[in-house]
Amino acid sequence: MISEAHNPRNMMRTAIVFVIFGSAAAFAAGQHARNVILFIGDAGGIPTLNAASLYAYDAPQKLFIQSLPNLALVDTSSANSWVTDSAAGMSAIVTGQKTNNGVISQSADAVRGEKDGEWLKTILEYAEDHGLSTGVLSNMNITDATPAACYAHSNDRKSSAEIFAQITRPRFGDGVDLVIGAGRDEILTATLKTSLEMEKALAEKGYAFAPSMEAVPANANRAVVLYESGEFEAWPVVNRAIDILSRNDNGFFLMVEWDMHTTQLERGLKRAVEMDSVIRETAAKMNSDTLLLFVADHSFDLRLRGGRQHHSLLPDPAAPSAKPVIRVENGHTGEEVLAAAMGPGAERVRGFIPNTELFHVMMSAFGWTAGGARTAPAATASMR
Numbered sequence: 001m002i003s004e005a006h007n008p009r010n011m012m013r014t015a016i017v018f019v020i021f022g023s024a025a026a027f028a029a030g031q032h033a034r035n036v037i038l039f040i041g042d043a044g045g046i047p048t049l050n051a052a053s054l055y056a057y058d059a060p061q062k063l064f065i066q067s068l069p070n071l072a073l074v075d076t077s078s079a080n081s082w083v084t085d086s087a088a089g090m091s092a093i094v095t096g097q098k099t100n101n102g103v104i105s106q107s108a109d110a111v112r113g114e115k116d117g118e119w120l121k122t123i124l125e126y127a128e129d130h131g132l133s134t135g136v137l138s139n140m141n142i143t144d145a146t147p148a149a150c151y152a153h154s155n156d157r158k159s160s161a162e163i164f165a166q167i168t169r170p171r172f173g174d175g176v177d178l179v180i181g182a183g184r185d186e187i188l189t190a191t192l193k194t195s196l197e198m199e200k201a202l203a204e205k206g207y208a209f210a211p212s213m214e215a216v217p218a219n220a221n222r223a224v225v226l227y228e229s230g231e232f233e234a235w236p237v238v239n240r241a242i243d244i245l246s247r248n249d250n251g252f253f254l255m256v257e258w259d260m261h262t263t264q265l266e267r268g269l270k271r272a273v274e275m276d277s278v279i280r281e282t283a284a285k286m287n288s289d290t291l292l293l294f295v296a297d298h299s300f301d302l303r304l305r306g307g308r309q310h311h312s313l314l315p316d317p318a319a320p321s322a323k324p325v326i327r328v329e330n331g332h333t334g335e336e337v338l339a340a341a342m343g344p345g346a347e348r349v350r351g352f353i354p355n356t357e358l359f360h361v362m363m364s365a366f367g368w369t370a371g372g373a374r375t376a377p378a379a380t381a382s383m384r
Ligand SMILES: [Zn+2]
Pocket: 042, 043, 085, 086, 087, 089, 297, 298
């Protein structure tokens, strides 16, 4: 006798209901992120965030980042070192695979400066493939490791001209739409030594080429903006970039990197506070269909060793021999960094996770699977 539950017809009905419900849930409006904005605090580890809050607000945990609802602690080790550089760190976040220090979005069999590895498809390339608009924005050199890992592939992060040239040779869609950052003189000098006629190549690909965001024509949907330095005001530039990318009904992916290295302590802390304000403004601007994800690519050797309220964290020029409240060694460190998120898909940002997991957080937020094969993200999500 066949029990009710095992009756083939009932099982079939269950299966049909599951399929209909499953796909309806998967495509229901609001279920997935329409846009993803990835904020990278370069070298913005937990000690730096803590110090930035104390510096700006004279109290702990006052940053907007520190109010985000979903948090994880992220391992940043690279394939060949416990302590990553920005190249391997960012490659892991945007491709889901760890690679060697110095390598830009290639697999770990790449040898820096010598041998290519497999070119790994980045979240930005997936977005292009799906017809979204894409952008990278940084107050560092736009061919530097972090932005480069989104749109280029190289066995050596120092190959600035080659990295820049890849903007005009996209593998998916029409390639990254907005490239905004510093390093104008360096990039122009490096490019002059190659055969690439940059301005012509960019014009052919439909880019406005400008020295500042203000100089980009109002109707431009694609632009390469090279500032001379990273000392531009963040929010107006981020705001305009979002407005341009938002013209695409399919949505967009934007990566915003802000330098938080505290080699110069006050400058680093100011920039951490600045990026925090940008994330706050972005959260106020965007609808609930946008995943906002903040993470550092690696931590930095900054330690809070004392101090109290109403007293400066910075060294006192009048007392140069006094023990500093904050001790900074100029180097990356290998402890976990904070990832913090809000919006669709943010619930997967929890626990101790490797940096590669953030790629899958973004992919599943969009409702995509890597290469059509990986099903683990959905399974992981339901387990949680
Ligand atoms: Zn870095």
